[in-house]
Amino acid sequence: MTNTTELKKEYEEIAGTGDAERSINLFHKVRALLETGELRVAVKEETGWVINSWVKSVILMGFKYGKLTEYGGNPLSFHDKDTFPVRSFITEDGIRVVPGGTSVRSGAYVAPGTVIMPPSYINTGAYVDSGCMIDSHALVGSCAQIGRNVHISAGSQIGGVLEPVNAMPVIIEDNVFVGGNCGIYEGTIIEENAVIGTGVILNGSTPLFDNTTGEFLRKSESSPLRVPAGAVVVAGSRPVSNSFGKDQGIHLYCPVIIKYRDKKTSSSIKLEDLLRS
Numbered sequence: 001m002t003n004t005t006e007l008k009k010e011y012e013e014i015a016g017t018g019d020a021e022r023s024i025n026l027f028h029k030v031r032a033l034l035e036t037g038e039l040r041v042a043v044k045e046e047t048g049w050v051i052n053s054w055v056k057s058v059i060l061m062g063f064k065y066g067k068l069t070e071y072g073g074n075p076l077s078f079h080d081k082d083t084f085p086v087r088s089f090i091t092e093d094g095i096r097v098v099p100g101g102t103s104v105r106s107g108a109y110v111a112p113g114t115v116i117m118p119p120s121y122i123n124t125g126a127y128v129d130s131g132c133m134i135d136s137h138a139l140v141g142s143c144a145q146i147g148r149n150v151h152i153s154a155g156s157q158i159g160g161v162l163e164p165v166n167a168m169p170v171i172i173e174d175n176v177f178v179g180g181n182c183g184i185y186e187g188t189i190i191e192e193n194a195v196i197g198t199g200v201i202l203n204g205s206t207p208l209f210d211n212t213t214g215e216f217l218r219k220s221e222s223s224p225l226r227v228p229a230g231a232v233v234v235a236g237s238r239p240v241s242n243s244f245g246k247d248q249g250i251h252l253y254c255p256v257i258i259k260y261r262d263k264k265t266s267s268s269i270k271l272e273d274l275l276r277s
């Protein structure tokens with residue numbers, strides 16, 4: 001197995017030199033490890049999530065030094081950097097990719113036991129663990145980290161964060177349920193077992209109201225917006241507190257933690273195991 005410490009050292013030697021040949025060579029080694037899941041853009045340590053910003057930098061080298069090429073052929077011809085071909089799987093990988101317009105870009109990892117419904121897109125640097133359902137019209141953006149047994153419902157968008165390189169990617173921890181038409185962006189962390197109700201949008205500027213404590217949860221300089229473990233979040237609104245909006249009774253969008261997951265929630269989002277076998 002290639003030693004990731006050695007690869008990091010190699011990156012530090014190459015960075016800023018403009019050496020295209022060594023950069024591409026390193027990129028290919030890193031891309032291969034991203035695809036086996038041995039290397040990740042972000043890892044959870046005891047202190048919390050840590051970003052491997054050098055890995056993101058190496059992915060960017062693939063864009064810088066890759067050459068535009070044609071994939072496929074007419075009438076279905078596509079044009080992208082030769083460093084990012086579409087990934088192809090074999091039956092033994094244990095991943096079900098249902099036919100119909102889905103694409104998994106190279107540099108993305110998908111664990112066995114995950115189901116990808118069409119059309120979905122999984123971008124480079126993303127990590128999708130086992131037992132997930134990536135439903136139709138879902139996006140797993142670049143570098144997003146998706147834990148075990150996560151359900152990303154139809155139409156939901158998990159934003160990509162390739163730049164700036166030290167920016168936290170979106171992280172969805174184990175056993176999270178993301179309802180239909182949600183949008184999770186800008187390094188937001190959804191902690192394990194949380195339930196994101198239909199149509200909830202969260203980005204780095206969104207205040208999240210916890211109705212169980214009366215507090216607003218926000219991103220800070222040292223921490224991204226975090227949805228606490230087990231929180232049940234639904235789309236809500238709050239009145240504008242000043243200026244003309246207040247006079248007009250205008251409300252702003254405001255996601256609300258209505259409660260923490262209980263038996264009722266689990267029965268509301270109960271999934272059919274047979275669909276995942």
Ligand SMILES: CC(C)(COP(=O)(O)OP(=O)(O)OC[C@H]1O[C@@H](n2cnc3c(N)ncnc32)[C@H](O)[C@@H]1OP(=O)(O)O)[C@@H](O)C(=O)NCCC(=O)NCCS
Nearest residue numbers: 153154179180195196197198232234235258264265268269
């Ligand atoms: C969040 C969700 C799971 C409900 O959780 P739950 O634990 O069953 O919630 P409850 O029914 O106990 O509701 C608790 C309170 O929140 C309110 N509430 C629940 N879901 C809500 C929602 N999505 N929007 C606004 N309010 C909601 C309820 O009206 C109730 O309020 P009340 O006590 O004032 O009456 C559900 O609303 C949801 O979004 N499911 C996802 C559906 C989906 O997108 N599926 C995709 C595949 S089809």
